Amino acid sequence: MAQEILPERTAVAAATAGAAGAADQAAAVPSRSRTDRLRGGGRAGWPRTLLAVASGLCMWLAFPPADLTPLIFPGVALLVLTLHGMPARTGAWLGFVAGVAFFVPVLEGLVKIGPDAWLLLAAVQALYFAPMGAGIALVTRLPGWPVWAAAMWVAEELVRGRVPFGGFPWARLAFSQTATPLTPYASVGGAPFVTFMTALVGGLLAYGALAVLRARRRAARAEDGSGRGPARRALIKPLAVCLAAAAAIIGGGLLIPTPTAGRPVTVAVIQGNVPRLGMDFNSQRRAVLDNHVKATRELAARVRSGQVAKPELVVWPENASDLDPYSDPGAYTAIDAVVKEIGVPVLVGALTDTPDGEQVENRGIVWNPQSGPGDYYVKRHPVPFGEYLPFRDILTRLITRFERIPRDFARGTRSGVMRMGGTTIGDVICFEVAYDKEVRDVAAAELLVVQTNNATYGRTSLPAQQIAMSRLRAVEHGRTILVAATSGISAIVAPDGRMIDKSREFVPDIQVASVPARTSTTLADRAGALPEWALAVLAAGAACWAAWLTGRKNEGN
Structure with a gap:
């Protein structure tokens, strides 16, 4: 640096x-x-x-x-x-x-x-x-x-x-x-x-x-x-x-x-891409899921041919599946089949219904090749006026754009520290990376993950600014950070903030790298807020x- x-x-x-x-x-x-x-x-x-x-x-x-x-x-x-x-x-x-x-x-x-x-x-x-x-x-x-x-x-x-x-x-x-x-x-x-x-x-x-x-x-x-x-x-x-x-x-x-030393872990980040940029990407839900399935199948083919090492875990971005895999048989089958094909846990970003059907959860689901969907993290900091509407009754009458948010996103109640195979990951979703507390809460994990969907803001300054935040968080907590985005920018960031890999926007991308998994804590972790x-x-x-x-x-x- x-x-x-x-x-x-x-x-x-x-x-x-x-x-x-x-x-x-x-x-x-x-x-x-x-x-x-x-x-x-x-x-x-x-x-x-x-x-x-x-x-x-x-x-x-x-x-x-x-x-x-x-x-x-x-x-x-x-x-x-x-x-x-x-x-x-x-x-x-x-x-x-x-x-x-x-x-x-x-x-x-x-x-x-x-x-x-x-x-x-x-x-x-x-x-x-x-x-x-x-x-x-x-x-x-x-x-x-x-x-x-x-x-x-x-x-x-x-x-x-x-x-x-x-x-x-x-x-x-x-x-x-x-x-x-x-x-x-x-x-x-x-x-x-x-x-x-x-x-x-x-x-x-x-x-x-x-x-x-x-x-x-x-x-x-x-x-x-x-x-x-x-x-x-x-x-x-x-x-x-x-x-x-x-x-x-x-x-x-x-x-x-x-410091950057740590137990080596081979990881993969998948950027499946979206058919079109802009506000209407949500209408292309099946196409986005298919893109991530296709890219993961390509990764499995590269592993079989010896082009890349077999990863120990794979990360998909936020909104990789806007079809609820718990209730949509087609989405479940597609995800489960490709996870079995790659043969390692995949962190799947998906939107799911709450049990009462009143709200939506923005989840990162650990999908195992043997047992299917297991542990999951629900985004704790949904975006106001984007993922939930304060003063809904008033605002929906005044601004028709808010009709695109028919249901509020539920708030998660626990941190995103989860086990993927032999590695502990700490998951945050999208702009949660800007919040000190949300990232600090998962810093005890060996690797940190940022699942994001920047399709709406593609080719603006915001995706690059989000990567910059991830680089600072890597140094702050002394952890490798895996940034998985639907359409970019995806990246693998070393614990000292160096960019190991970085994608372009609006292209499919597969990133595979051996990274250090670390357990030591920084002074910033111990000092907290x-x-x-x-x-x-x-x-x-x-x-x-x-x-x-x-x-x-x-x-x-």
Whole structure:
């Protein structure tokens, strides 16, 4: 991973210079005195508003498919520079503006559902940046503010990933750092710690840029040449300290070991493909099942001919069978026959009816060649407005598109740790990979599995972003991750985040590899959610402290 990112340091340097230039623009904004700003008189103005937009766009480009990962640092730095010294309410507005500029492009894949759904969700997500912007504006008045500002990002992601309807933790800062020197921090404190370190580097760049501006002003105020030397030294020292601290954080990640040794297990991932992309793939249920049966038969033929080693387990994606194999004899027969042909357990993604027929379960079923369907996992985090409808009676009258969700998906009640032959797997389904708890709950397994169906969002940024999340999860938990998608992107990810295999979209694909099955736990596994909550509490405490100090200063003026 180090070799992947080192050539990009020049891009970081250029972006840092751009952040410093942007700070010049922000400093040039006509503003009132510091006392007036503390009393709430500061306004955003067009220059700061445009800088907030630039911040959001920089952060977007750090995510797949652009993958310009160094831009996350100037993106964060620009937002912090924009918020520095502003009143809380102005910070909230600037935070929202940056959020809109970020979430609209990063969630562009949702346009396949509808432009209204895409833009509405982007706007809702941007709202979470408003309290974060207010908080950062407050804490930049405190000593050591880059630390408190970085904690604010963690607090924002904690809330956004939980509220409402279980939250939507897509596009966290950590998910932009899945093949960089910061990635190994995931094994120490999970995705929240990677977010913290990423935001801290950006905050240090902002701190350095502000130090440069202050020193330049002091030099400009010097009446003769005797003052310029000390002013130049005053410029260099804080900038050097900030850059050294940022470099230490980045370099420190390279020193964290990411072990890959483990018991070798041969695995296979099947991507059967769908007949057509888009929202109507569900109408092609039998064709999708047949595609996965056909690809598995091809795998069995390759094994018999000696082209590939016989796998010990096979993984099918989510929605590989939208025909309930428990009640549809044709689906049962087709699956059972091909599992017997390959001769090893197959994890089958299937939609099944609940016993009362009122709801649907999104299952990963362990199908054994001797005994048929056995243990299974039911998706615990169904997608609101996609797999179940809050306020169904009202929304179905207003939006006809919701007629495509005639029944709600039931919630699973237990983790997806299951036995497949001689190996323990931990299954999560689709966007559950974005949730810390759901993945942490199955991290005790030897291999992790992500079953997904991205046919609706094909050829957008969302499948690539989901793979990026899987890469971070592999490092976080020190586990091989098998990503099986109906139409792509499927992948086999090593415990250190390396891509062992990766499919293209909308083509059948068969991936076979020998991977390490591991049982050791990472520090992140042992710490659980503690680092995230600790950093969020730190952010809240810093904001309260800053607000109290501001109130005292206002009273004294």
